[in-house]
Amino acid sequence: MDKKELEEGLVFTPRFDKNDLIPCITTCNSSGDVLMFAFMNKRALEKTVQSGEAHYWSRSRQCLWHKGATSGYTQKVVEMRTDCDQDCIWLKVEVAGAAVAACHTGRKTCFYRQIEVGSKDGNDIRMRFCDDSDRLFDPDEVYKRYTQIPKYL
Amino acid sequence: MDKKELEEGLVFTPRFDKNDLIPCITTCNSSGDVLMFAFMNKRALEKTVQSGEAHYWSRSRQCLWHKGATSGYTQKVVEMRTDCDQDCIWLKVEVAGAAVAACHTGRKTCFYRQIEVGSKDGNDIRMRFCDDSDRLFDPDEVYKRYTQIPKYL
Numbered sequence A, B: 001m002d003k004k005e006l007e008e009g010l011v012f013t014p015r016f017d018k019n020d021l022i023p024c025i026t027t028c029n030s031s032g033d034v035l036m037f038a039f040m041n042k043r044a045l046e047k048t049v050q051s052g053e054a055h056y057w058s059r060s061r062q063c064l065w066h067k068g069a070t071s072g073y074t075q076k077v078v079e080m081r082t083d084c085d086q087d088c089i090w091l092k093v094e095v096a097g098a099a100v101a102a103c104h105t106g107r108k109t110c111f112y113r114q115i116e117v118g119s120k121d122g123n124d125i126r127m128r129f130c131d132d133s134d135r136l137f138d139p140d141e142v143y144k145r146y147t148q149i150p151k152y153l
Helices: A002-007 A044-053 A139-143 B003-008 B041-050 B139-143
Strands: A022-028 A035-040 A057-060 A063-066 A075-082 A089-095 A113-115 A127-129 B024-027 B034-040 B053-058 B063-066 B075-082 B088-094 B111-117 B127-129
Touching: A022 A057, A022 B024, A022 B034, A035 A044, A035 A057, A035 A127, A035 B024, A044 A057, A044 A063, A044 A075, A057 B034, B034 B041, B034 B053, B041 B053, B041 B063
Parallel strands: A022 A089, B024 B088
Antiparallel strands: A022 A035, A057 A063, A075 A089, A075 B111, A113 A127, A113 B075, B024 B034, B053 B063, B075 B088, B111 B127
């Protein structure tokens, strides 16, 4: 693939890694918050483009993963971008449901803990919960209806 | 590692992949835009935590990469988060310099092209340039002083 075409061209030619996956960053369209980070395979990418709802590849369960199919919190794609060398996807989404939750722990984002920056050494780094780290649903309640409890949604 | 401790604990225990890397999403603290996606090794993570400036591992050049060391567009970390299973980093940064550019092509973000969602089939997917895709600097001008031209910064 020609570098100029890859960077400046308008034909989408996603570059999958050696596992045939491409990383995907998913942000909330209204707040701009990063909700989650996951991977797509070719099929998940196609399903996302075609349906307008986020699909990923679950590495833990080794299957196509229609986000929200279990919890009801599907993600409607508002905008989809790729980066300069087309090896990463950025989805801006709206999440269905009364409460907006993307994390399997019941929180709105998977990124609910801050890492303390400015530590003297790189070991024993502490974190704190962010202000917006409250659970919006009880994962035990939401997932208990299903025989297969997701490992890391 | 205990799952509860990993998800709810406050000791930062980053989970590196089989290449000893952890993915990092970098967003603009003021706009919320995703600026870039890169990887960190243990050293890059330590340097970021200690210095408060973003450091990555360059996979193309196989070296520690102090972002902005060449272009001058260093990234000051405003906030650093990890996700539920601690296998991804989210940095909110402020970029130094008059123009705010994170992409080696001279644009403010690496994600300057939109993918058309709702295509009938998954092949021949077209893209368009985003409204904010103008170059803020000329990469040939900025990088020409250096013998080593970065492949994918």
